[in-house]
Amino acid sequence: MKTAFDLNDDSLVVIVGSGAGGGTLSHELAKKGIRCVVLEAGKRFERKDIENDEWKMFSKITWLDKRITAGPTALTQTSPNLPTWLVKGVGGATIHWAGVALRFQEHEFKMRSLNGEIAGANVLDWPISYADLAPYYEKAEAKLGVTGTKASGQPYHEPSSHFKVIAEGSRRVGAHCRPAPLAINTTPRDGRPACQVTGFCMQGCRFGAKWSTMESSIPKAEATGNIEVRPDSMVLRIEHDDSGKVTGVLYVDKDGNQHFQKARLVAVAANSIESPRLLLNSASSLFPQGLANSSGQVGKNYMTHTGTGIYGEMPDTVSMYKSPVVPGLVSTWADNDPSRGHVGGYELEILHIGLPFMSAFLKPGGWGRELANSLANYDNMAGFWICGEDMAVESNSVTLHPTEKDQYGLPIPVVYKGNHANDTAMIKHSNEQATAILEAAGATKVNVMDRYPASHNMGTNRMSARPQDGVVNKWGQTHDINNLFISDGSQFTSSAAENPTLTIVALAIRQAEYIADQMQQQMI
């Protein structure tokens, strides 16, 4: 039985996007008997579409619609039209994520009061605390089956060769490497099998051992009969009535036909580029700066993570690809210790990529004997991707291109990102620590890779206590329009040193309770 709702049904919740935010929200609302239509711009993939091949999956699932990479960084040269590395498909970036499921730390909700004003940055405290979110982190860990947590009861993955090399290097410099909490089963659980260690977490899990909304939340939500997912449905704009309440969304299907879906409320969860873009594209005479943008903060404060990669060439075989992609973390510098020369912290995340991606990212555009020699050493490589807190800076932003349009006739997004001095200092510090660990493990050469297209995108519709400082309140409800919500990582007030997905899921679970309550009280 496939649920189908009427376009004129104005009692529905319309959710734009089906990833960690939208997919989770749809599942949580469905469980409460609330009916939703999920509009997903991408197509629906099946398990059999998942291949262990980096470039094939890259072309198959990546969001490749044209964007402009702007800013003072090398990424504008090496990746001029692909500032991000996200997914277009039912499941969104949860198809692609490596499964690292970390809670934010207590202090990361209070970066402004902890560190005071930081020149050139637009740092703000979250309107919620760690304590507010803790019960929802617990629910999220249970939902995703995060290893090493009480909530899931699942053990961590056993150490891979890659983990062992980094753990020993860390020990030798007095740092500590721990198994990563992963939303990848180590035991059969919740209808999904245990990890078979294909080494291709980021190409989609062929076995379904990794939690994704594609594998888990979306099918479960559909099974309730309360959810209809419409793939290949790109939302063009959100409409509102004279009072400013949103009334529904205009979208285009795969045949190019436009439809207007009425809604009781709209939740936008299209990731940190598309979500602000949709609000900006929905500008009207009542809201000339775009929906929910009385603060002027829509599209501002765009954060990624510091995001360098660093690979050491070891004296012997590591075969890092024979491992969960992120088997472990060095969290030694994840705290806020300004004596290091920067505020905020970073996680050194052990992470492998395959030879095809290594050849593209080790030295983008590079060639010659030195690079070839390093690639010939691929089987001996071990290394990290660094997840460091990125400061909110107002000029880092998503804006609409003045003239150029995409295949839907919408202005393409211009994604501007520069490094704040704090980011630069943190990158330097983290690269030095990572290098020391790799050298302690025996590396004869260490290669530092510049930031590549960002998979962690945050902050462009941020939460704030005061309406003038941000776009949404502590429930992800826009300050300006009470039946318009943001349900993805664009809500984040700070980027923290952790991967965003678990926090997106926790916020979505919490938001679903609030939405259900507000609907029951007829407040929405």
Added chain:
Amino acid sequence: MNKNKATDTNLSRRRFLARSTVAAVGAGALGSALLSPAAWAAKAIGDQASATLLRMARDIYPHDTLEDKYYAQVMTPLAEQAEKDDDLKALLKDGVAALDAQANRLFGKAYLEVTAEADRVTVLKALEDTPFFQKIRGDLMMGIYNNEELWPRFGYGGSSWEKGGYRYRGYEKNDWIKGA
């Protein structure tokens, strides 16, 4: 590649020959050129130019233990396309001419005659921002490092799910790091 992988290499070579036979039927005149790597692009752009491009390819991603045929394999589709695509043909011919001109300017001889790798790299450096160089480099990156046939030579496993992943195939194996 820094290890003895003779078995894999032999296997790869047999696979290559099998594939070449199939290619020869499909590619007509160019097919036979496949077995003579230096002349892979002869029909489209001439012997000298094709030999120059092969040298250039080896200089861009130099792996001394990889046979010419792997570099030639990357160039063959380019040459085939150039026979039908005048823009591409011009890009290749003009690119080689520019390479030789630069080599002449710096060393008084054609690129192919410049014997020291470091000198040829100097020539290439001057051209690395050109569409010609970028085209060759991009195709080579994919053709060498995204070549399934070569993955065993680099110690990369490729697709593993059909073999059950590495859960029971040594993901934990490490006999050299202390404590492993």
